[in-house]
Amino acid sequence: xxxxxxxxxxxxxxxxxxxxxxxxxxxxxxxxxxxxxxxxxxxxxxxxxxxxxxxxxxxxxxxxxxxxxxxxxxxxxxxxxxxxxxxxxxxxxxxxxxxxxxxxxxxxxxxxxxxxxxxxxxxxxxxxxxxxxxxxxxxxxxxxxxxxxxxxxxxxxxxxxxxxxxxxxxxxxxxxxxxxxxxxxxxxxxxxxxxxxxxxxxxxxxxxxxxxxxxxxxxxxxxxx
Amino acid sequence: xxxxxxxxxxxxxxxxxxxxxxxxxxxxxxxxxxxxxxxxxxxxxxxxxxxxxxxxxxxxxxxxxxxxxxxxxxxxxxxxxxxxxxxxxxxxxxxxxxxxxxxxxxxxxxxxxxxxxxxxxxxxxxxxxxxxxxxxxxxxxxxxxxxxxxxxxxxxxxxxxxxxxxxxxxxxxxxxxxxxxxxxxxxxxxxxxxxxxxxxxxxxxxxxxxxxxxxxxxxxxxxxxxxxxxxxxxxxxxxxxxxxxxxxxxxxxxxxxxxxxxxxxxxxxxxxxxxxxxxxx
Numbered sequence: 425x426x427x428x429x430x431x432x433x434x435x436x437x438x439x440x441x442x443x444x445x446x447x448x449x450x451x452x453x454x455x456x457x458x459x460x461x462x463x464x465x466x467x468x469x470x471x472x473x474x475x476x477x478x479x480x481x482x483x484x485x486x487x488x489x490x491x492x493x494x495x496x497x498x499x500x501x502x503x504x505x506x507x508x509x510x511x512x513x514x515x516x517x518x519x520x521x522x523x524x525x526x527x528x529x530x531x532x533x534x535x536x537x538x539x540x541x542x543x544x545x546x547x548x549x550x551x552x553x554x555x556x557x558x559x560x561x562x563x564x565x566x567x568x569x570x571x572x573x574x575x576x577x578x579x580x581x582x583x584x585x586x587x588x589x590x591x592x593x594x595x596x597x598x599x600x601x602x603x604x605x606x607x608x609x610x611x612x613x614x615x616x617x618x619x620x621x622x623x624x625x626x627x628x629x630x631x632x633x634x635x636x637x638x639x640x641x642x643x644x645x646x647x648x649x
Numbered sequence: 650x651x652x653x654x655x656x657x658x659x660x661x662x663x664x665x666x667x668x669x670x671x672x673x674x675x676x677x678x679x680x681x682x683x684x685x686x687x688x689x690x691x692x693x694x695x696x697x698x699x700x701x702x703x704x705x706x707x708x709x710x711x712x713x714x715x716x717x718x719x720x721x722x723x724x725x726x727x728x729x730x731x732x733x734x735x736x737x738x739x740x741x742x743x744x745x746x747x748x749x750x751x752x753x754x755x756x757x758x759x760x761x762x763x764x765x766x767x768x769x770x771x772x773x774x775x776x777x778x779x780x781x782x783x784x785x786x787x788x789x790x791x792x793x794x795x796x797x798x799x800x801x802x803x804x805x806x807x808x809x810x811x812x813x814x815x816x817x818x819x820x821x822x823x824x825x826x827x828x829x830x831x832x833x834x835x836x837x838x839x840x841x842x843x844x845x846x847x848x849x850x851x852x853x854x855x856x857x858x859x860x861x862x863x864x865x866x867x868x869x870x871x872x873x874x875x876x877x878x879x880x881x882x883x884x885x886x887x888x889x890x891x892x893x894x895x896x897x898x899x900x901x902x903x904x905x906x907x908x909x910x911x912x913x914x915x916x917x918x919x920x921x922x923x924x925x926x927x928x929x930x
Contacts, residue, residue: 428748431734431737431745434736435734435736436734505732505734506698506728506730506732507732507733507734507746509697509698510698510724510726510732511749512718512719512721512749512750513717513718513721514717514718515717517718643697643698
């Protein structure tokens with residue numbers, strides 16, 4: 425089963441150009457825009473603070489992990505190639521297969537995030553609360569996928585990703601000393617943002633992903649052609 | 650037995666209308682018609698890729714609603730689309746998709762690839778169109794299906810392989826249980842090999858039945874124009890007037906062949922005259 429899922433992951437990724445993916449080009453364009461926002465945020469919050477090479481390495485590790493997941497989500501939408509519909513499976517088995525493939529991707533993404541968090545925590549100066557925030561946010565981020573039909577949820581997924589990326593970045597990019605006695609307020613605000621804004625959007629997107637899995641598994645796509 | 654009863658399916662402006670036919674066990678059935686006649690739609694419905702709007706499709710008494718998995722085990726297929734993963738080799742593709750089939754025979758698949766001169770280790774995307782179809786044909790055989798559904802594969806086969814292909818198809822059906830449904834434009838081969846014919850035009854099944862009945866029913870008469878024009882119109886599908894002699898496709902009825910040369914219509918002649926028909930019956 426794992427072998428099948430690995431084959432599936434590699435082949436669908438290689439075989440799909442970004443132009444073919446649903447709204448893939450628009451989604452990928454969000455990444456440089458997000459980096460732009462981060463540069464502005466950094467400028468506003470840390471204007472005058474020297475940007476060291478260690479900061480560059482730390483930011484790169486974090487950014488690369490998020491970027492790989494970003495691309496992976498675009499290149500692996502909830503989709504099945506035509507051959508799977510012809511193989512002897514019923515709709516329930518196809519649901520199970522698509523879910524396994526989806527969870528396989530999510531676990532791969534989560535491993536990347538956890539690895540990045542471990543490096544950030546052990547090598548760089550990141551507080552425990554910040555680490556917890558990045559981990560929670562990163563794990564939620566790992567479970568996102570491009571939503572197909574529901575435009576509202578698609579937009580949520582598109583904007584949730586930069587939001588999660590930027591809010592996680594701020595956690596470690598802004599040194600604790602910068603806030604002084606306000607560090608607790610910053611932490612509370614961060615977690616409030618996570619719970620009030622990001623989590624409800626995340627739940628909504630996950631529901632849409634679940635609907636997509638059902639639609640794809642029943643082959644309603646082909647019936648609509 | 651494969652059975653279509655009054656099957657309708659609308660796709661945009663195109664519609665398959667009340668398609669009814671049976672494909673019995675142990676036969677080679679040709680599915681012919683012009684481009685856009687509805688052949689691929691029928692094949693897609695047969696393979697459960699699209700659902701009919703109305704009517705009933707049963708395969709050995711089972712339908713997709715209740716027995717999808719069991720039905721899919723019965724089919725091997727070669728479709729116009731490239732079904733295999735482009736970045737895997739034919740061998741890897743076979744093993745990957747074969748794992749969904751209980752009856753998949755890895756050795757048989759490799760043997761077929763060898764027989765068809767396909768490198769099992771090249772990436773699928775590096776193969777030519779004909780080689781890709783051969784791969785899918787090899788896979789279709791290796792899952793030990795009862796029914797082979799082939800959507801226009803022969804046009805991309807080289808003449809040498811085409812002979813081999815027909816041998817394999819005949820061998821496949823020789824047990825009297827397995828059947829083949831073959832959509833093709835190469836009707837010469839079908840004339841020689843097919844036991845049954847389904848002819849479609851504009852989404853309708855115009856003819857379905859065995860080849861013997863087809864040959865008896867549709868006749869080509871050639872001779873003097875005035876003799877052909879004397880034939881009652883309800884029997885004439887089309888008359889093609891030539892400088893010295895004329896030809897007509899007629900629905901065979903005894904009694905009007907005096908002075909005319911009578912021969913059974915080939916599928917190609919039938920398709921040609923049918924497409925040129927005026928007041929078709």
